[in-house]
Amino acid sequence: MNEHALPPYARARQPRRARYDEDTINDILDYGLVGHVGFIADGRPMVVPMAYARWGQTIYLHGASKARIVAMHKDGDPISMTVTLLEGIVAARSGFHHSMNYRAATVHGTTRLVSDPGETEQALKLITEHLLPLRWNEVRPMHDKERKATGVIALEIEAASAKIRQAPPADDPEDHDLPIWAGVIPIVTALAAPVGDGKTPGEVPPPPSIHLARKKFA
Amino acid sequence: MNEHALPPYARARQPRRARYDEDTINDILDYGLVGHVGFIADGRPMVVPMAYARWGQTIYLHGASKARIVAMHKDGDPISMTVTLLEGIVAARSGFHHSMNYRAATVHGTTRLVSDPGETEQALKLITEHLLPLRWNEVRPMHDKERKATGVIALEIEAASAKIRQAPPADDPEDHDLPIWAGVIPIVTALAAPVGDGKTPGEVPPPPSIHLARKKFA
Numbered sequence: 001m002n003e004h005a006l007p008p009y010a011r012a013r014q015p016r017r018a019r020y021d022e023d024t025i026n027d028i029l030d031y032g033l034v035g036h037v038g039f040i041a042d043g044r045p046m047v048v049p050m051a052y053a054r055w056g057q058t059i060y061l062h063g064a065s066k067a068r069i070v071a072m073h074k075d076g077d078p079i080s081m082t083v084t085l086l087e088g089i090v091a092a093r094s095g096f097h098h099s100m101n102y103r104a105a106t107v108h109g110t111t112r113l114v115s116d117p118g119e120t121e122q123a124l125k126l127i128t129e130h131l132l133p134l135r136w137n138e139v140r141p142m143h144d145k146e147r148k149a150t151g152v153i154a155l156e157i158e159a160a161s162a163k164i165r166q167a168p169p170a171d172d173p174e175d176h177d178l179p180i181w182a183g184v185i186p187i188v189t190a191l192a193a194p195v196g197d198g199k200t201p202g203e204v205p206p207p208p209s210i211h212l213a214r215k216k217f218a
Numbered sequence: 219m220n221e222h223a224l225p226p227y228a229r230a231r232q233p234r235r236a237r238y239d240e241d242t243i244n245d246i247l248d249y250g251l252v253g254h255v256g257f258i259a260d261g262r263p264m265v266v267p268m269a270y271a272r273w274g275q276t277i278y279l280h281g282a283s284k285a286r287i288v289a290m291h292k293d294g295d296p297i298s299m300t301v302t303l304l305e306g307i308v309a310a311r312s313g314f315h316h317s318m319n320y321r322a323a324t325v326h327g328t329t330r331l332v333s334d335p336g337e338t339e340q341a342l343k344l345i346t347e348h349l350l351p352l353r354w355n356e357v358r359p360m361h362d363k364e365r366k367a368t369g370v371i372a373l374e375i376e377a378a379s380a381k382i383r384q385a386p387p388a389d390d391p392e393d394h395d396l397p398i399w400a401g402v403i404p405i406v407t408a409l410a411a412p413v414g415d416g417k418t419p420g421e422v423p424p425p426p427s428i429h430l431a432r433k434k435f436a
Contacts, residue, residue, distance in 0.1 A: 007260075008260065009259050009260045009262045009264065013284055013285060013286050013289070014282055014284065014285060033304055033307075033318075033405065034302060034304055034318070034320075036254035036265050036267075036300060036302070037265070038256050038263035038264060038265035039263050040258060040261075040263050041227050042225075042226065042227045043258075043296065044227045044296050044298065044326060045256035045257050045258050045263050045264070045296060045297065045298050046227065046256060046263070046298065047254050047255070047256035047265050047298055047299070047300040047324065048300065048324075049254075049300060049302040049320065049322050051318060064232055066231055066232065067231060067232060068231050071231070078261065078262050078263060079263065080262065080263050080264065080265055081265070082254060082265040082266065082267060084252060084254070084267040086251055086252060086407075089251075089349050089350065089409070089431065091350055091353065091412075091427070091428065092357070093357055093358060094357050094358050094360065094361075094364070095342055095343070095346050095353075095354060095357055095360055095364075096360060096361070096364040096367075096368070098346050098349075098350070098353070100251075100252070100269060100349075102252075102267065104267050106265065106266075108262060124313055125313070128313050128316050131307050131316075131318075132307065132309055132316070135309065135313075135316070136313060138398060138399075139310070139311055139312050139313055139398055140311060140312050140393060140396060140398070142312065142313055142314060143312075143314070146312070146313075146314040149314075150314070168415040169415055171415075171417070175358060176417045176418070177419060178358055178418070179418065179419075179420070179422055180356060180357055180358070180418060180422065180425075181356075181412075181414060181418060181422045181423065181424050181425050181428070182414070182415050182417065182418065183412050183413050183414035183415045183424075184412070184413050184415075185409045185410070185412045185413075185428060185431060185432070186409065186410040186411075186413065187251065187407065187408075187409060187410075187435075188406075188407070188408050188409070188410050189304075189405065189406070189407045190405075190406050191307065191403045191404065191405060191406070192403070192404040192405075192406050193404075194309075194399075194401050194402070194403045195401050195402050195403075195404065196399060196400065196401035197386040197387055197400050197401045197402075199389070199394045199400070200394065200396070200397065200398060200399060200400065201395060201397075202397070204397055204398065204399045205399065206399050206401075207398075207399050209309070210309065210399070210403060213307065213403060214403065217405075
């Protein structure tokens with residue numbers, strides 16, 4: 001996407017860390033465990049952590065039918081989602097240059113309540129398999145009452161950007177001689193060994209979805 | 219805080235996972251690496267990942283003076299912040315019961331631009347030491363031009379709530395006999411061994427702040 005084609009609210013005010021190419025943005029969106037979804041309710045900025053999935057230029061979200069984001073939804077409402085991958089704490093020689101290493105993507109768009117049963121099922125499959133690849137066909141089919149209790153919201157992406165910092169401290173050169181340790185403390189996020197709930201009769205080992213997830217988010 | 223004293227936008231619509239006691243909320247706020255800050259700009263819901271610190275019922279945020287949240291700020295603007303600690307992916311026997319284990323805290327309030335130099339310095343120290351305890355006195359004092367280039371925003375907390383899920387899958391009992399593995403895949407976040415930038419003359423080992431951070435966020 002061309003930065004200058006973006007509306008002002010979607011453009012970085014500090015261009016040094018900004019990126020606008022689709023591959024960079026999609027890579028962040030596709031590897032996040034959770035999205036922080038922003039919407040406005042009663043004139044207030046709401047931020048809700050949600051599971052999600054990307055399908056082309058659409059982000060699918062789901063919630064209980066009575067969840068605020070579903071129940072109070074109107075098609076065309078402005079909405080955004082930010083996915084943040086933390087990579088390190090940057091410890092500098094001055095307080096000022098302390099920072100974090102991270103990749104973050106923000107998408108802005110409008111909402112659409114998904115009503116087509118085919119798209120609903122496809123969206124729920126995508127959201128489940130964003131975290132657990134191939135899981136959908138490992139589990140039992142959905143009941144009708146479950147479908148009714150679930151609302152799916154599509155966020156149609158109109159503008160997207162990424163912010164990336166992946167570097168050592170940016171200390172002033174004259175501070176390098178100070179006897180102060182500076183560097184990066186990496187932040188590591190990973191999936192640990194799965195813990196079964198012990199309710200399945202017999203010995204059923206964790207299926208491929210679990211292994212694929214641990215590989216994806218390693 | 220009494221749930222019924224809260225404004226509607228700060229009350230959970232699905233009370234099962236909601237918590238309103240201050241200790242639970244503060245514990246989440248004090249152990250998050252990053253907050254997702256929500257504000258409204260040009261009628262759009264913005265969500266920005268930010269470093270932060272809590273001091274009583276105030277959350278301090280900082281940004282470059284020209285950052286949107288600082289430059290476009292007006293005292294009294296509504297603002298929120300959500301801190302999410304992800305703990306696991308919940309794999310159930312049905313798509314419907316898939317979920318995540320997490321603790322999330324959301325605070326709502328209004329903004330105040332911090333102008334008092336003493337409060338500014340104190341806020342910057344708190345934000346630095348939220349991630350790296352005791353770091354402030356390990357580094358060189360702040361320059362005047364650095365103070366001028368930094369904006370500090372106080373979010374005065376008016377309402378707060380937490381949402382917590384920490385449990386195995388909540389499958390329908392009749393699904394327990396299906397030959398499907400179900401359980402939790404723990405999500406682990408930790409700080410790895412620090413990586414110095416190699417610019418400090420001689421051998422300067424990582425100082426206490428780094429070890430305290432690795433303990434805090436273990």
